Structure formats: C-alpha cells, structure tokens
Amino acid sequence: MDSNPPNQRDAVKLLARLGYASRGVVYLLVGGLAALAALGQGGQTEGSRGALESVLTAPFGKVLLGIIALGLVGYAVWRTLQALQDTDHHGSGTKGLAIRGGLLVSAVTHTFLAFFAAKLVVHIGGSSGS
Template sequence: MIKAIAKKHWEKLAKLGYGSRGLMYLMIGGLALMAALGLGGKTTNSKGAIEILLSQPFGQIYLAVLIIGLMGYVGWRAFQAIADTDNHGMNVKALAIRAGLLASAISHTLLTIWAIKLILGASSNDNNNLGEWLSSEESLVFLAGVGVILLAVGTAHIFKGWKARFDKYMDVPTAQRIWVIPLCRIGLLARGAAWIILGVLFLQSALATQKNNMKGIDDVFTLLSQNYAGAWLLSAMAVGLCAFGCYSVLEGFYRRIHA
C-alpha cells in the first residue's frame, strides 16, 4: 500500500518535471519569436526565462512550483540513469545514454540551486568565482570538452527526432498521434540543431581563448540573427524550441514512468 502511494506521487513529480522543462523552453522560444517578429521580447536562456517568470505577478509562487517540478525532473533523470528504468543495458552505447541522463540531472540540479537562490533574494549576477576560473588556462580544456559533448548531444537529439525513437517510451493515444509525433520530432530536431551550434561556439571560445564568457542558447539566437536571413532563421529556431517545449509538456502527459 505504502509502496503504491509512493510510486503514484513519484510519477506525478516526474511528470511535473517534464512540464517544468517544457515551460522554460516555451518561454525561451516564445520570447525569441517575438523578438524576430519585432513584437518586443528578447533572446534569452533558461536562467533568463526564470528571471522573467519571477518578475510576473505572483512570480514567487510560480517559481516555487517550477522549482518543485525541476527537483522532480532531476530525481527522475538520476533514477533513469542509475536504475536503468528504460532497459538500455550495459554496453558502450547504453552507458553513453545513461551518462547523458546523469549529466542532464546534474545540469538541472545546478539550475534548480540557482533558482532557489534567486527566490531567496540572491543576485542573479553572483558568478564572480566562475568568471575568475573561466579566465584561467585550465578552462581551455573545459570549454573544448563541453563543445565536443554538446556536439554529441545535439547529434543524438537529431537522430532521436529523425527516427522518432522517443515514441517507444510514450503512450500516445491513436487519435492524437497525427499531430503529437510530428510536433515532437520538430522539437527534438530544433533542440539538436541548437546544441550543435552551441557546441561550435564553445569550441570557438576554446580556440580563441575567449574564456570569460559562458555560452548559452541566447548566443545561438544572436548568431542566427546576424545571418543575412537572420529574422527567418531566428524565427525557425524559436518555433522549433517552442515545439520542444510542447514535446516536454506532452512527455508529462504520455511518458511511461517506471517508478
């Protein structure tokens, strides 16, 4: 009885986590699309989206719910990696996938900690120690390593979206498959493209030894907007990331949670 209740609550928390991730990407993509169309808005990243959320009426309440959701997502990602809930196995490919899940848990843990500090009144620009470290010679290897990892993650997202590999982990009703599957594919392809561009930016930073400026999705938007077809490319990427946000929300509804 207790085990069944715990499982039910764990599933709800994991699904809320997917929804929280989806909300961030919907905000990031929506703001970028508004900027591309000249309707206000701005290009931003996950932290920027959280700051915008906090600035809204009842922002602290919304942010508290988001933090709870992110904690659920972190727990679920770590559980996926360690317990192998999706039965990937122990071969090289499986271990790489599980390492990616664990890396996702770590990155979202850092984002959650930052959001908690923000809601408690800490400054969003309190990153002096990180800036000093990024000015050191050791960060050259770090930036190059992150760039390679992002290139691999982006390629994996594109492959997952193109092959619709996500479908085997979701229970999508037959009536909704006609629009859910294409939407999820577009979202994964767009996020994969963003990660690849981001990986290139990290590698460029390592080669140029510009180690004082961490890269983010907002830098991807800036790079796209500087192209001669910038508005179109920025709009396409923004729509794609909105689609990825929808994909994350849909995961909250249809993802099989093996708790």
C-alpha cells in the same frame, strides 16, 4: 478493500510528471521570448535563465518560480533514477552506458537550473530588475 496507500513509486511518478511540466514551461518561455525578439517586440533571447527571470514579473511570479524549481528538481530526480536503475533498459554496453551518462548530465543540468530558480525566489528582495 482495494485501496492501496500511496507508495514510493507513486511519489516518483508525480515528481517526474511535475518535472516534465516544469521543463515544458521553461522551454515555452525560452521559445516565446525568442519569438518576441525575432518579431522586434522587445523580447530577450537569454536562454533558460533569462526565461526564469522573466517569470518574476508575472503575477505570483515567486510562487510560480518556486513551483517550477520544485518541478525541475523532480525532473532531475527522475533522470537520475533512469540512469542509475536503468529503468529504460539501455543496458550496460557501451551504447547503453553512454545514454545513461547523458541522462545523468541532464539531471545535473536541471539541478543547476532548479537551484538558479530557487535562488531567484529567495534573493528577489535584494535586487531590482528592469
């Protein structure tokens, strides 16, 4: 009788893991596109937004982009919790507050990136890319 129901902490861990995975996918896409551009293979170095736009050309691109957007929201939630609840014990000194402020900036940045990805999924029917 040791079956504990999933709790809020498990949900946060799952969101954080999905967030780290999504963040990794975005970085791999950016790096891959930069490598293709450097090799003259037609890749574009357009940053995170360009990388997300390139996902749309893949099979099931809208689904993949939706999963990435959800993961980025999870990552932003995790960063917010790290900053506000001081889960890493940075403290409330000058250095600790600076680190925690950086975590909040990261949360905001990833929220905007998630919003951009979600907007691409919803708005894709109205425009055609190259």
